[in-house]
Amino acid sequence: MKKNRVALLIGAGAVENAWTPVIKAIKEFMHIETTPDGANFIFANFIYMLRIYAAMGDGEPRAPIMLDISKRNTYFLKEAVAEHLRIAQENNEIKARPALKRILEKFVISDDNDFGFATTNWDKTTDEIIDQEVKRFGITNPPTVFHIHGHMNDCNSLYLPSEFAEETFRTREESKKIGQLHIEGFQFFMEATHIILYGISLDPLDAELSQMLRSACNFDHLKEVTIINLENEKHRVSERVRLLFFPRNRNIKVNFIDASTI
The missing domain is CATH 3.40.50.720 (NAD(P)-binding Rossmann-like Domain)
Incomplete structure (x- = not known):
């Protein structure tokens, strides 16, 4: 059968309490109080800025610098989120x-x-x-x-709201790897x-x-x-x-x- x-x-x-450690991470990183809806708004804005600076390319001299800064800020935000999630899970807060x-x-x-x-x-x-x-x-x-959307043990893997596999700020190899993982999963x-x-x-x-x-x-x-x-x-x-x-x-x-x- x-x-x-x-x-x-x-x-x-x-x-x-799924959102509690995420809200704490944003407060620690950005020094602002917010809500789950506000967190989604912030995350989507980070992704938008990465797309904008990547799209500017060589047409704007400062674009590569701003893209690098945005990538680093996004990484540090993801790192803070991952760390707060790990702590919350270890302490049974989530x-x-x-x-x-x-x-x-x-x-x-x-x-x-x-x-x-x-x-x-x-x-x-x-x-x-x-x-x-x-x-x-x-x-x-x-x-x-x-x-x-990735997991807390690899902060680089965290997918933020509005993000998808084929992003202009990723290399072709990175996009291909993520896309293949999604297909398999x-x-x-x-x-x-x-x-x-x-x-x-x-x-x-x-x-x-x-x-x-x-x-x-x-x-x-x-x-x-x-x-x-x-x-x-x-x-x-x-x-x-x-x-x-x-x-x-x-x-x-x-x-x-x-x-x-x-």
Whole structure:
């Protein structure tokens, strides 16, 4: 009997206090108080300035200097974020929400399923829970959790909001390497019969992720998408998932589950 292929994609909503260390890092680095929305605004601005200075090229004498300064500032900001995430995880200030274990047991781990995992999170709190739960079910070689946006152990790998693989401020070799990693990491999603989105908002700043999911939705073997989020996110996230099916408008079953009820 052919197995279902279940792909679980995890976002910041799956982690308690996910934004707290990021906000602390921004305060330390920029000496300003902000919010998660403000953090996204700041990150996107850093990426925009990198693009602008890279695009100027030789037409503006100061452009190479300003690009170098912007690259260094972005690196130091990422370094601060990674360090605060590591500290927060070591001190259990951030941790996977209890619902993750129940989601794995109810929807993912089964003899009837092949399964794979990906996350947009920079921390590794959900990785630890997934590893523990999969092994608890007797699977000795659990699949690796693919970090779409990089992870805290390599601050250079951190993807910031609005960033994507093909950037003008990267070398061709860097872009090719990142693009290849994304293709390999998302291969399971392209083959999935059921995609589960937990704590994911499909933010417009992450158009690259949305396009990856849209590509998966265009394959005929995908039959079902389950959104697990808070009830107040239902309309917004469900609408964004529906738009992933355009232009084919395939008859894919879409479920919404309030994360607080699991």
